[in-house]
Amino acid sequence: MEQYGKHILSIEGRKKLTLEGVHHVGSFDEQEITLDTNMGFLQLKGEGMHITHLNLDQGSLVVEGVINGLEYVEGRSAKGTKARGKGFINRLLK
DSSP states (O other), X not given: OOXXXXXXXXXXXXXXXXXXXXXXXXXXXXXXXEEEETTEEEEEEEEEEEEEEEETTTTEEEEXXXXXXXXXXXTOOTTSSOOTTXXXXXXHTO
């Protein structure tokens, strides 16, 4: 996991999520957004979610909608590849 730069995540009333430290947005729709951040792969789940601000040069993102959950997932990437460093057995047992 890359650990550099600023990583700030804030949620206002489950309606607005602001994140700093974004490297890549993998996929997004109203129910799920997948991201690569400087702290690993992040999966957002909710309802009616929309990306209202995205600046990858600054690593910033704002999502509005109902935020139901978020999860940092080891060994995944929003670019569709497995993160390096996971062994064959760990991937097999997932």
